[in-house]
Amino acid sequence: MIRIGIDIGGTGIQIGALNENFQILNHASIPTCTGIPFEAQVDQMVDCIHDLLRPVINPQLSMDQVLSIGAGIPGIADADGNVINCTNLGWVDAPLRKEFQKRIPKPFFVDNDANVAALAESVAGISAGTSSSVFITLGTGIGSGIIINGKVWKGFHGIGGELGHMILKMGGQLCTCGNHGCVERYCSASAIIRMAREQLAAHPESLIASICGGNPEKVTAKTVFDALHEGDALAEQIFTEYVSCLAQTIANVTNFLDPEIILLGGGVSKAGSVLLDAVREEFPKYVLFNNQPLPRIEIASLGAEAGVIGAAMLS
Amino acid sequence: MIRIGIDIGGTGIQIGALNENFQILNHASIPTCTGIPFEAQVDQMVDCIHDLLRPVINPQLSMDQVLSIGAGIPGIADADGNVINCTNLGWVDAPLRKEFQKRIPKPFFVDNDANVAALAESVAGISAGTSSSVFITLGTGIGSGIIINGKVWKGFHGIGGELGHMILKMGGQLCTCGNHGCVERYCSASAIIRMAREQLAAHPESLIASICGGNPEKVTAKTVFDALHEGDALAEQIFTEYVSCLAQTIANVTNFLDPEIILLGGGVSKAGSVLLDAVREEFPKYVLFNNQPLPRIEIASLGAEAGVIGAAMLS
Numbered sequence: 001m002i003r004i005g006i007d008i009g010g011t012g013i014q015i016g017a018l019n020e021n022f023q024i025l026n027h028a029s030i031p032t033c034t035g036i037p038f039e040a041q042v043d044q045m046v047d048c049i050h051d052l053l054r055p056v057i058n059p060q061l062s063m064d065q066v067l068s069i070g071a072g073i074p075g076i077a078d079a080d081g082n083v084i085n086c087t088n089l090g091w092v093d094a095p096l097r098k099e100f101q102k103r104i105p106k107p108f109f110v111d112n113d114a115n116v117a118a119l120a121e122s123v124a125g126i127s128a129g130t131s132s133s134v135f136i137t138l139g140t141g142i143g144s145g146i147i148i149n150g151k152v153w154k155g156f157h158g159i160g161g162e163l164g165h166m167i168l169k170m171g172g173q174l175c176t177c178g179n180h181g182c183v184e185r186y187c188s189a190s191a192i193i194r195m196a197r198e199q200l201a202a203h204p205e206s207l208i209a210s211i212c213g214g215n216p217e218k219v220t221a222k223t224v225f226d227a228l229h230e231g232d233a234l235a236e237q238i239f240t241e242y243v244s245c246l247a248q249t250i251a252n253v254t255n256f257l258d259p260e261i262i263l264l265g266g267g268v269s270k271a272g273s274v275l276l277d278a279v280r281e282e283f284p285k286y287v288l289f290n291n292q293p294l295p296r297i298e299i300a301s302l303g304a305e306a307g308v309i310g311a312a313m314l315s
Numbered sequence: 316m317i318r319i320g321i322d323i324g325g326t327g328i329q330i331g332a333l334n335e336n337f338q339i340l341n342h343a344s345i346p347t348c349t350g351i352p353f354e355a356q357v358d359q360m361v362d363c364i365h366d367l368l369r370p371v372i373n374p375q376l377s378m379d380q381v382l383s384i385g386a387g388i389p390g391i392a393d394a395d396g397n398v399i400n401c402t403n404l405g406w407v408d409a410p411l412r413k414e415f416q417k418r419i420p421k422p423f424f425v426d427n428d429a430n431v432a433a434l435a436e437s438v439a440g441i442s443a444g445t446s447s448s449v450f451i452t453l454g455t456g457i458g459s460g461i462i463i464n465g466k467v468w469k470g471f472h473g474i475g476g477e478l479g480h481m482i483l484k485m486g487g488q489l490c491t492c493g494n495h496g497c498v499e500r501y502c503s504a505s506a507i508i509r510m511a512r513e514q515l516a517a518h519p520e521s522l523i524a525s526i527c528g529g530n531p532e533k534v535t536a537k538t539v540f541d542a543l544h545e546g547d548a549l550a551e552q553i554f555t556e557y558v559s560c561l562a563q564t565i566a567n568v569t570n571f572l573d574p575e576i577i578l579l580g581g582g583v584s585k586a587g588s589v590l591l592d593a594v595r596e597e598f599p600k601y602v603l604f605n606n607q608p609l610p611r612i613e614i615a616s617l618g619a620e621a622g623v624i625g626a627a628m629l630s
Contacts (some may be wrong), residue, residue, distance in 0.1 A: 028533075055453040056533030076604060076607075084604070085604060085606075132471050144571075144573070146571075147467065148463055148464075149463075149464070153463065153572075154573070155569075155572060155573020155574070156574055156575040156610070157573055157575075157607055157608045157609065157610070158448050158573070158607070159569070159573045159602070159603070159604040159607050159609075160569075160570070160571060160573030161573075162571065162572070162603045162604070163570070163571055165570050165603040166567040166570050166571055166630050167483060167563045167566070167567055167601065168482060168483075168485055169484055169485040169486070169487075169496075170483055170484040170487070170496075170501070170563060171484070172484075172485070173482070177603055179600075179601055181484075181485075186485070239581055245485065248482045248485060251482070252481040252482055252569075254462075254470075254475075255473070255474070255475070255477040255478070255480050255481050256459075256461075256475060256476070256477065256478055256481055256568075256571070256572075257461075257470060257475050257571075257572070258469070258470020258471055258472055258473070258474045259470070259471055260471040260472075277459065284533075285494070286482065286494055287474070288474070288477045288480040288492055289391060289399070289400060289474040290316070290454070291400075292391075292399065292472055292473070293472045293476050294472065294474075295471070295472070297624065
């Protein structure tokens with residue numbers, strides 16, 4: 001038996017065929033096309049699935065063997081497999097299950113991409129064996145997935161897990177959502193870029209300035225981490241501010257939900273141990289009962305494959 | 316069969332004997348004595364329980380009929396019935412179950428008071444019939460209890476539900492916990508008092524000033540609500556600010572956990588519909604997916620009895 005996992009992103013769609021041990025037997029990717037009708041987008045994904053299923057590679061790879069298909073989306077879906085809202089793809093009330101099952105009559109599931117990644121890690125990744133976890137994706141934006149008692153908790157109305165839009169600083173930075181002070185404005189890759197750009201003019205001597213040729217538009221989160229690695233003072237200052245914000249967010253998750261483990265994924269988490277060590281040291285300061293055992297903080301282990309693996313696990 | 320519920324507060328201890336329908340058959344209260352040894356405090360509670368059990372009032376009221384004893388504390392306890400930390404009572408690593416069972420050999424349970432109140436409401440109060448809820452006590456401080464899938468969720472390490480010490484405004488007001496910007500500094504009765512005191516000198520014409528005889532030390536949350544009821548402009552300004560902070564906190568709970576229902580209890584919730592209506596109108600502005608069904612917001616229904624009833628429900 002195999003399961004198909006689809007990781008639908010804003011720029012690309014990753015599709016994998018996995019065996020019962022959630023190992024990827026075959027995979028492919030297609031660009032995300034937003035300028036075409038919804039049905040045509042589904043056709044492209046279905047074509048890609050058919051293309052993956054080539055028994056010549058592995059006898060398991062046939063449609064007969066497919067047990068289920070799951071999709072992770074950067075948005076929210078209801079229990080009937082309708083995508084309620086997925087801004088990046090322009091989907092509003094899109095009947096994803098219905099359209100898929102017209103083309104491939106197999107059980108089809110859809111959930112938020114951070115929930116899916118949290119599920120993947122909790123079954124096959126760094127949080128395997130834990131019963132409660134919170135997965136935080138530190139990318140251009142911030143997503144999160146909550147696992148309680150071994151199951152995805154996406155809220156009673158399906159709108160939970162939006163850690164990125166919890167307010168961390170009332171009256172703070174204006175967010176893309178229209179509110180002020182959201183976590184996303186302080187803990188995402190975009191936040192690191194903003195902090196760097198704000199400081200760049202006052203610090204022309206910084207390595208960040210030379211890496212980006214003096215052009216603030218060219219600063220990325222990686223620029224800052226590269227400069228940090230070289231001991232650049234401005235990069236250290238930005239990193240310290242960023243870690244403080246992230247530590248307060250992780251402490252908020254701890255003070256409220258206190259999961260067994262908190263995972264950091266997404267682009268910023270590629271900074272690895274420099275980030276992990278700093279956050280582990282900083283976040284207990286903001287936890288009320290910090291003389292007690294606290295959640296483990298870890299970098300997610302499945303990387304970019306978490307989306308496909310977790311989507312295949314949906315049931 | 317009856318169950319004993321003990322609500323251990325900073326100033327008083329309420330004890331009730333409840334029947335199988337969680338109706339209070341008899342109850343009593345004793346002052347909280349913090350200047351005596353822990354064992355003597357337990358002795359006082361045990362004496363009070365014996366005093367409650369008078370078959371002359373009701374034949375059920377005998378120790379033979381007692382199925383279990385539960386206690387709610389303003390602190391945290393472990394699964395073995397040890398109180399890890401309960402600042403108001405000066406308890407640290409206090410073996411509450413062990414000491415109780417030395418005196419009354421019955422099953423004994425202890426949990427945080429906000430968890431206990433959340434449990435009471437979810438079984439016998441306004442949230443009965445719901446599967447997930449968050450109970451927020453708006454008192455001198457802020458506590459919260461989380462119910463998920465019908466059970467108290469107090470975190471993997473038992474340190475969750477501390478909504479009052481989640482950071483709502485990074486770098487904001489200094490909190491009693493030593494951090495800055497905690498929810499408690501903006502959403503408690505103390506926050507209303509602070510907001511009023513900050514404004515009082517500049518608004519000598521306010522009804523708040525006349526109610527408290529111009530003495531800022533005499534301002535209470537009730538002073539502000541009384542003045543609000545009379546249409547006082549300063550009270551309206553304070554109320555608007557308070558509701559905005561509380562709405563952002565409720566939205567944070569919604570964006571992250573999205574429970575079926577959110578309950579407001581504690582002293583400030585006695586303001587009733589004026590508070591409830593304002594919060595219900597304000598909080599959706601801060602919810603990301605606010606075009607979807609949102610958690611119901613309600614005032615807790617069991618009032619001061621929630622502590623005793625919920626403690627008796629512990630098992």
